[in-house]
Amino acid sequence: MTSIEKVAELAGVSTATVSRALAGKPTVAAATRARVLEAAQELGYVVSASASSLASGKTRNVGVVMPFLNRWFFGSVLKGAHRTLADAGYDLTLYHLDSEREGGATEPGDPRRTRLFEEFLQRKRVDALIAVSLEMNDAELESLRRIGKPLVGLGGPLSGVPTLSIDDVAVAKLATEHLVSLGHTRIAHVSGTSTYARDFHLPAHRREGYETALREANITADPRLVRSADFTIAGGYAVTRQLLGDPEVRATAIFAASDEMAFGAMIAARDVGRRVPEDLSVIGIDGHELCEFFGLTTIDQFPEIQGERAASTLLRELEPHTQHHAPENVSLPYELAVRKSTAVAASPA
Amino acid sequence: MTSIEKVAELAGVSTATVSRALAGKPTVAAATRARVLEAAQELGYVVSASASSLASGKTRNVGVVMPFLNRWFFGSVLKGAHRTLADAGYDLTLYHLDSEREGGATEPGDPRRTRLFEEFLQRKRVDALIAVSLEMNDAELESLRRIGKPLVGLGGPLSGVPTLSIDDVAVAKLATEHLVSLGHTRIAHVSGTSTYARDFHLPAHRREGYETALREANITADPRLVRSADFTIAGGYAVTRQLLGDPEVRATAIFAASDEMAFGAMIAARDVGRRVPEDLSVIGIDGHELCEFFGLTTIDQFPEIQGERAASTLLRELEPHTQHHAPENVSLPYELAVRKSTAVAASPA
DNA sequence: ACGACTAATGTAAGCGTTTGCGGTGGATTC
DNA sequence: GAATCCACCGCAAACGCTTACATTAGTCGT
Numbered sequence: 001m002t003s004i005e006k007v008a009e010l011a012g013v014s015t016a017t018v019s020r021a022l023a024g025k026p027t028v029a030a031a032t033r034a035r036v037l038e039a040a041q042e043l044g045y046v047v048s049a050s051a052s053s054l055a056s057g058k059t060r061n062v063g064v065v066m067p068f069l070n071r072w073f074f075g076s077v078l079k080g081a082h083r084t085l086a087d088a089g090y091d092l093t094l095y096h097l098d099s100e101r102e103g104g105a106t107e108p109g110d111p112r113r114t115r116l117f118e119e120f121l122q123r124k125r126v127d128a129l130i131a132v133s134l135e136m137n138d139a140e141l142e143s144l145r146r147i148g149k150p151l152v153g154l155g156g157p158l159s160g161v162p163t164l165s166i167d168d169v170a171v172a173k174l175a176t177e178h179l180v181s182l183g184h185t186r187i188a189h190v191s192g193t194s195t196y197a198r199d200f201h202l203p204a205h206r207r208e209g210y211e212t213a214l215r216e217a218n219i220t221a222d223p224r225l226v227r228s229a230d231f232t233i234a235g236g237y238a239v240t241r242q243l244l245g246d247p248e249v250r251a252t253a254i255f256a257a258s259d260e261m262a263f264g265a266m267i268a269a270r271d272v273g274r275r276v277p278e279d280l281s282v283i284g285i286d287g288h289e290l291c292e293f294f295g296l297t298t299i300d301q302f303p304e305i306q307g308e309r310a311a312s313t314l315l316r317e318l319e320p321h322t323q324h325h326a327p328e329n330v331s332l333p334y335e336l337a338v339r340k341s342t343a344v345a346a347s348p349a
Numbered sequence: 350m351t352s353i354e355k356v357a358e359l360a361g362v363s364t365a366t367v368s369r370a371l372a373g374k375p376t377v378a379a380a381t382r383a384r385v386l387e388a389a390q391e392l393g394y395v396v397s398a399s400a401s402s403l404a405s406g407k408t409r410n411v412g413v414v415m416p417f418l419n420r421w422f423f424g425s426v427l428k429g430a431h432r433t434l435a436d437a438g439y440d441l442t443l444y445h446l447d448s449e450r451e452g453g454a455t456e457p458g459d460p461r462r463t464r465l466f467e468e469f470l471q472r473k474r475v476d477a478l479i480a481v482s483l484e485m486n487d488a489e490l491e492s493l494r495r496i497g498k499p500l501v502g503l504g505g506p507l508s509g510v511p512t513l514s515i516d517d518v519a520v521a522k523l524a525t526e527h528l529v530s531l532g533h534t535r536i537a538h539v540s541g542t543s544t545y546a547r548d549f550h551l552p553a554h555r556r557e558g559y560e561t562a563l564r565e566a567n568i569t570a571d572p573r574l575v576r577s578a579d580f581t582i583a584g585g586y587a588v589t590r591q592l593l594g595d596p597e598v599r600a601t602a603i604f605a606a607s608d609e610m611a612f613g614a615m616i617a618a619r620d621v622g623r624r625v626p627e628d629l630s631v632i633g634i635d636g637h638e639l640c641e642f643f644g645l646t647t648i649d650q651f652p653e654i655q656g657e658r659a660a661s662t663l664l665r666e667l668e669p670h671t672q673h674h675a676p677e678n679v680s681l682p683y684e685l686a687v688r689k690s691t692a693v694a695a696s697p698a
Numbered sequence: 699a700c701g702a703c704t705a706a707t708g709t710a711a712g713c714g715t716t717t718g719c720g721g722t723g724g725a726t727t728c
Numbered sequence: 729g730a731a732t733c734c735a736c737c738g739c740a741a742a743c744g745c746t747t748a749c750a751t752t753a754g755t756c757g758t
Contacts, residue, residue: 003744003745004745013708014707015744016709016710016747019746020706020746028707044471046468046472047472050408050744050745051744051745054400054712054714056746059399061442069424069427069431070423070424070428071424072420078443079418079445082445091444094427094442095431096435098428112435112436119395120440123395125440233639234639270619289419290582293613352714368716368717376737377737378737399715400713400716400743403713404714404717405715406743701756707753708750710748711748712748713744718739718741719739720738720739721736722738723735724735725733726732726734
């Protein structure tokens with residue numbers, strides 16, 4: 001085992017100096033530091049994480065809790081978070097709070113779920129936590145608070161937790177306005193649902209933005225135009241089939257609360273013989289990588305950047321001195337990306 | 350801070366006994382153990398990971414290295430691995446070895462990539478490593494070996510590393526045989542490519558299985574029927590457009606090396622007016638969640654189970670005594686799932 | 699030339715567990 | 729009833745670092 005002592009010996013200094021040199025402390029002479037670095041390099045020495053943590057109280061590790069692991073959006077957030085953490089020398093340990101129905105640790109009360117909060121997150125393995133789109137109850141929130149580490153939420157409904165989120169109302173309004181500006185008046189909205197109905201306000205916000213845009217354009221909202229699905233392609237498809245199958249609806253445009261649902265909508269439209277965008281315009285939200293492929297107009301919300309932001313927010317708190325090239329700005333960016341799925345409304349047939 | 354001493358005090362025993370009781374060691378009287386557990390519960394005590402690691406040399410943490418974070422397959426593997434690790438009380442720390450072209454740490458020599466191998470993975474934060482679909486050079490492999498921890502590869506071309514992998518040749522053969530059994534003779538193959546051309550033998554294996562199946566069916570292979578894409582929907586789409594646009598090809602079926610490419614193929618077919626499966630049969634590999642939606646026939650390779658297997662293999666090595674309900678079997682399961690995208694070949698037009 | 703600083707380094711006391719070793723007392727054996 | 733054994737538990741020494749504090753050697757001002 002190559003410990004810090006070996007390095008000290010080889011460099012001809014004390015272990016304290018090695019520690020300081022390797023940690024980049026300013027109180028080490030340049031020449032000494034160089035010698036230490038060289039010795040460490042030669043021995044292939046790397047500080048032991050656990051020893052360092054125990055002594056310093058810092059783990060250089062950040063936890064990320066996520067409800068989904070195999071969805072593009074969440075993977076992208078993870079990617080962004082990992083990149084900025086790694087660049088700062090931090091590790092990322094991942095906690096999956098499974099939110100799928102069957103067998104998943106969905107409901108509070110599920111043993112796996114309890115164990116996550118009561119055991120895994122309490123063992124001081126991380127310096128801080130990122131909670132992505134998490135819905136939890138008060139006991140869980142309390143147990144998060146008990147770990148006494150910086151915590152930032154991303155897009156979730158965590159009451160009392162500093163949370164980064166796009167302005168869902170504004171985003172939805174922008175999307176709807178895009179359709180309005182193209183002359184559409186029969187605009188349907190494929191809204192989202194949560195796995196369990198708690199106060200997951202994202203769908204509500206987006207619906208609010210949709211309705212606001214309509215109101216401002218003096219278009220009367222028609223409840224038959226609004227349907228909910230589960231954020232997936234299949235969900236968007238099914239709902240759109242309903243929408244297009246109902247002779248009373250007569251929608252010329254669809255605003256879906258996620259890109260995946262929008263893809264489903266596009267496919268559904270095609271399956272019933274409606275051309276996109278000639279007969280039906282479709283717009284989504286997310287900036288999914290497949291938008292390019294499907295030609296879907298969307299509001300890009302840059303999920304990777306969201307992950308970066310969450311991470312750099314925490315880093316700034318953990319290392320107040322260091323310069324992180326992270327923007328101070330808390331509001332998350334979004335951007336209308338116009339592609340081929342939206343066009344001027346056809347004159348009423 | 351509630352340390353082990355507080356618990357010892359409350360339970361009226363020494364810290365040694367608390368440690369043993371909490372660790373489930375057999376040399377603790379049942380009554381004592383109960384008292385300790387109760388005391389720990391009451392104080393909300395959880396063993397400090399770093400102190401425990403330092404003292405015991407075990408971190409109860411496994412590292413997972415992946416080239417992609419936002420692709421369904423990799424997310425699913427991650428999900429499976431996380432579940433079995435968590436059930437065994439292990440944490441999972443994630444390392445992203447970015448394999449996308451632009452800006453990613455693709456090429457060996459990239460500083461981020463080097464740092465991962467030389468620094469992050471060396472700091473003894475994990476007891477073992479899972480390397481998923483990783484391509485690396487000798488220096489990198491050597492540095493992995495230097496960390497001296499159990500290591501298992503999943504589906505990657507890691508020479509000299511115990512690797513779990515489906516039998517790609519057999520899988521491809523099975524897929525092709527399915528098409529053959531439906532009477533197809535002009536069977537195209539959409540093969541995969543790697544980001545950088547190293548010895549990533551998965552595409553080669555699958556092509557080999559394809560060719561073997563043809564040979565055994567006395568169908569002469571036609572090189573014009575084989576094209577490569579990058580495992581994505583867009584890639585599969587583009588290649589299929591070529592295939593169907595070439596009058597010399599006359600394919601009635603396509604075997605794609607991944608489900609995503611198969612989706613692309615289905616969409617391409619529809620875009621050029623070919624009906625699936627009436628005019629063109631399509632089969633993929635993976636068991637992607639969207640297969641159901643698209644009605645794609647595929648060979649399911651159960652990625653979540655692959656993650657589970659990789660994890661339980663390591664757990665067995667880390668805890669030889671414990672009973673893990675993991676199968677001894679090293680060969681990974683796969684299964685033909687027939688849906689609506691494959692049908693009997695139309696009689697030649 | 700001498701005291702007062704400052705910069706650089708060393709000394710050693712933790713950090714919170716785990717675990718080898720040894721001790722104690724009750725049960726078992728002859 | 730002595731000898732032996734065993735089940736259970738406590739003592740205290742690591743584990744490999746970090747860091748407050750002490751120490752040393754220059755530097756500077758006067």
